[in-house]
Amino acid sequence: MTAPAIELKGISKAFGAVQANKDISIRVMPGTIHGIIGENGAGKSTLMSILYGFYRADSGEIYISGQKTPIPDSQAAIAAGIGMVFQHFKLVENFSVLENIVLGAEDSALLRPSLARARKELKSLAEEYELNVDPDALIEDIGVGMQQRVEILKALYRKADILILDEPTGVLTPAEADQLFRILGRLKDEGKTIVLITHKLREIMEITDTVSVMRRGEMVGHVQTAETSPPELAELMVGRKVLLRVEKKPATPGAMVLDVRDLNVTDDKGVHRLKGVSFNVRAGEILGIAGVSGNGQSELLEVLGGYEKATGTIQLNGTEIDLSGRHSDGQSRRARGIAHVPEDRQREGLIMDFMAWENIAFGYHHEPQYQKSRLFMDLAAIKQDTVDKMSRFDVRPPDPRLTAKNFSGGNQQKIVLAREIERNPDLLLIGQPTRGVDIGAIEFIHQQIVALRDQGKAILLVSVELDEILSLSDRIAVMFDGKIMGERLPEQTNVKELGLLMAGVTGEAA
Amino acid sequence: MQKMPQWADVVLIPLISLLLAAILSGLVILAIGEDPINALKIMVEGSMGSKYAWGYTLYYATNFIFTGLAVAVAFHARMFNIGGEGQATLGGLGVALCCLYLPWPHWSLALLGAIIASAAFGALWALIPAYLQAKRGSHIVITTIMFNFIAAALLNYMLVSVLKPAGSMEPATPKFPDTTHLPNFSEMLAPLGIEFSRGAPANVSFLVALVACVFVWALIWRTRLGYEIRAFGHSESAAKYAGISPTKIILVSMTISGALAGMMALNNVMGEAERLVLNATEGAGFIGIAVALMGRSHPFGILLAALLFGVLYQGGAILSQDTTIPVQLVLVIQALVILFTGALDNMVRVPLEKLFLAINKGRKTAPKAAE
Structure with a gap:
């Protein structure tokens, strides 16, 4: 049996009196898309920030591909092959796509060789994953869907095998979201492991293989996506039955x-x-x-x-x-x-x-x-x-x-x-x-x-x-x-x- | 979730900051070969050891209350009024014109007249930068600083070319008429049978300053205008949504701010000097910034902070008079206090917040362990 790509054991994290994560354990197998769903404030982002080295857990251990891997900062996360695509993109607006991808991963003090290497790398990545972007376009001139691709490319350029996406569809049109899901599917086929954080049930059902549900800092369930349904997930998230559809009578418009x-x-x-x-x-x-x-x-x-x-x-x-x-x-x-x-x-x-x-x-x-x-x-x-x-x-x-x-x-x-x-x-x-x-x-x-x-x-x-x-x-x-x-x-x-x-x-x- | 009890925020942090400033000042005094303990004793005695000392301390404190309140009112609207110095200078001009050119039968009427004149002049001086900020976007910090220089130059011109009595060599107005003399503490307290030092400059404008504290408190926390000022100060975008006009709030808050700064002249020009001289404000406008910061822009905090700075001013003056500690070093001590209480607030706050969190946690987990 292969080791899980990510295994978290007993992660806890408190901010003051608020227990953001309580004894959380999770296993994500390589080459799968794993969804983490939960309401706002359930602790999803905190958990992923711990995995990416932004926060340090109060207790608990992180295993990457079976190896115990402490992640004190994001440099360590990148070294462990973890890439993160944030909800709010971290791109320099007036830099080109290429410059943004190289930023922070330059080979030497001179920029030119890094850029040349990145250009080559970008071309092969684009072919491999159908992630086409114009390397010389300025970020401010391209749409949000493209900007998100740049973020994904940034992670891939840093040799990420594990990709974490935090609420990736929040700014996308339905068509752009579909496109993103196609790219994620392709990445999965190439053996990448993807963690998708979202509060949208539809996305979970559409694209993930397995789901973990969080509520108030705790992990309340791990399920196979194929074996669950939106009402069941919603109930897990909230802790009680919820009406997903609004009940209303037909309107009687007046003046x-x-x-x-x-x-x-x-x-x-x-x-x-x-x-x-x-x-x-x-x-x-x-x-x-x-x-x-x-x-x-x-x-x-x-x-x-x-x-x-x-x-x-x-x-x-x-x-x-x-x-x-x-x-x-x-x-x-x-x-x-x-x-x-x-x-x-x-x-x-x-x-x-x-x-x-x-x-x-x-x-x-x-x-x-x-x-x-x-x-x-x-x-x-x-x-x-x-x-x-x-x-x-x-x-x-x-x-x-x-x-x-x-x-x-x-x-x-x-x-x-x-x-x-x-x-x-x-x-x-x-x-x-x-x-x-x-x-x-x-x-x-x-x-x-x-x-x-x-x-x-x-x-x-x-x-x-x-x-x-x-x-x-x-x-x-x-x-x-x-x-x-x-x-x-x-x-x-x-x-x-x-x-x-x-x-x-x-x-x-x- | 409360991070820290309020008393810690309001009392403990300033006290710790003050202590740190005192320790560092002590080291500086030690470095130049003086005894810091002795220096502290001289400062305390010189500022609080006698009625005479108190008379000076409260005189300085009065200045700082006015300028501190001025900064605070503007600050509630998120306007950083650095121009207290210039506004107080203009307030002085207003007081001088009012006292010299109007015939006052009694000091109480003269005081009322002077309040109006000083407030109006100070307000006018703040209103110009406020208008430029509201309508043209000129940054209020820059314009108010520049207006300090213009005020100083204007005062210079007025004293040298207009108000100086013929034949006098000194750029100052003549002494104000006796009917405009404000009672000092000794004259105020004599009818009550309390004796107070005759030579000390603290005067009835201290009471005006206290009234101003109450006025500002009521304005900010009880009136609709204060509510709008605070709303604008916290969030301009939300204020717009609510239909609060940014232009109006900037103009009104700066007008009140300038008026308060101008009223400082009641104390130093009308109450103490009884004539207008060059550089009458002696930097009190700038001290007001530190006072407002330390007092958390709350009138009560400002009152306490103003008293502290009164002590520092008076104690510092005695210190340089009685020891070999040069007057520049006294300025260093005052600057250290400003630095620690104002600028380095977070240095104390962050560790203290962590400490309180740890204590709270300990309290919450302890009973569980006992179960």
Whole structure:
């Protein structure tokens, strides 16, 4: 019997009071794709960081190909044949592909011989694994899918036999993800061992041979992918049965709430971000906007939320909204009944150093119910309101004095949702409602969104998760390069068609 | 999860930093052949050993409270106001013009007038860099530093060419009228039957400084404006999302900051010198930065830090007067305190946090082992 490519025995790691990894053991056989799945904060990334030498385990041992191998730093990991592709690429934007690949692995002080050798090596790697990239292109000029390939090539150039990929599909279109999976399959065929960290059940089912499931720092199961199912994995991840599909009645759209016509945005650098966007949302329906992030969805939300200038017309309940940026801001939009759960709660939706009660008033801090007098805020009233909202939205722990950054992602999102939804808005803008949110909370958040729709509110949902768009939306619009490529009904479309629209392909494709 | 109890953050870290600075200062004093213990004794006695000493310590502390609060208010909006020196200089000009050219019947009215004048002048001096930051993106650190130089030059011009009495050789205003004389501690405490040193410069503006502390506390933690200032300071992107105007917050916070720095002139110009001279601020605007850092931008912390720096200033002055320790070395000691309490904060913080974590862990695992 061959020795496992990676064997971890009894790995534990604590950060302060938080036990990120508890006595974790895992075996990955060579030439297989092994998935590690778990919710955010389950300890997947910590475990892989230990394997890659970023953290040192408090206890436990690492065996590579049967040899006990201490990994004190990433140099040791590379020497042991481990390569890592991070979620956020570590590439120098204004260097060429070749320079990025050589960076840190130069043969000598002179660059030229290293580059020449790398060019040769790159060519043979490209042939062997079908990993084609232009060695002289600048990183900033190539797409994210290509950038990811460069990261993989970087690892292969350093003679990695074991490749760890951390949430590799987060930034990819479905087509790019398929391409990545083909490359991974090819690498596997050539005898490489691949560890795939993800929270997406679909990817696990599609590509892995074996799966390990983590929950709260512990390994709760190892299964053969062929012998399991998504509901079973989800239950292992969360520790209880979860509803993977959203239950909702058919929508009963009412009057037009939001009517957007020919919206154009040009940013500070002169880049045309929105190019003549038109759509509408009616009361009692959810319009989902699909698209790979960075295709204008953020700008659209910012314009509607009142903090980005635009040209065109937007009508809310039949009256026009000022888009010049002079007479309106986030506060005046709120006053008109637009609530906004922003895409990035840590950067916009919350002040991470503020306590929960300070965040509950955020954006609504001018409201009369929160004022004691003309000058002073009524802190007691805000705190009471926070306690109420926290209990209604099941925020844990229900401590209004806890700082926002000390809540988990799901609970942070619940704080933002509680603040925005309970204002009873006519229109709810909601961006990436479940990004970085654990499965248990996803269920709750989806229910809240559907419940608001059923109360007859208009909802504009922006998400990069196609599954989420498909299961929540009553209508789907796809954005690409600042334009709306088309509208579809969820029951009349599929991931493939939407994926093509997201990549800018229109016409007979479907 | 709390890393460290709050008292450790607020009390223990500054104390340890202070101790480290004291030890290093002691070594420096030892190196030039003086006795550090004796030096410490002289400093303590010189700054806190008598009513006279306290009168000076509190006088300096008053300056530092104003400038410390000024830096803190701006800092809550993440504006680094390095221009306290210039704003205090302009505040002095405001006080001088107010006292010299308006007829005041009584010191209390003169004080009110001077508060308005000093605050307005200081605020104006901060408002220009603030406007440039908000509208044109000129970095506030750079512009406020440059405005310190402009303020010094402006004061020079005003004293030499405009305000100097005819025939005088000294670039200074005439003495302010007697009706603008602020009661010092000896005059304030006499009606209560308490005797205080007559020669010490601490005066009624110390009380104004205390009121300013309360004002800043209420502003930052109780008002809507303070809430918006803090929100903007923590996250500009979130502030925009909430509809808080960055321009407004930058202008308003810098105006308040400049006003507080300007009000320092109540103490040093109106209370002590009773006329305006060159370089009246004596670097207090810069000390304010250290005071605000050490006081964690909280008015109570600033009060304590200002008292400490008052002790250092007064004690240092006595030290260079009573020993052969040169005045430059006293500056070194003060600089060491600033270095340790301000800049090297993390040097103490990180090991201390680890220590507390270890203690907490020990506490949590110990009962388990006992079971």
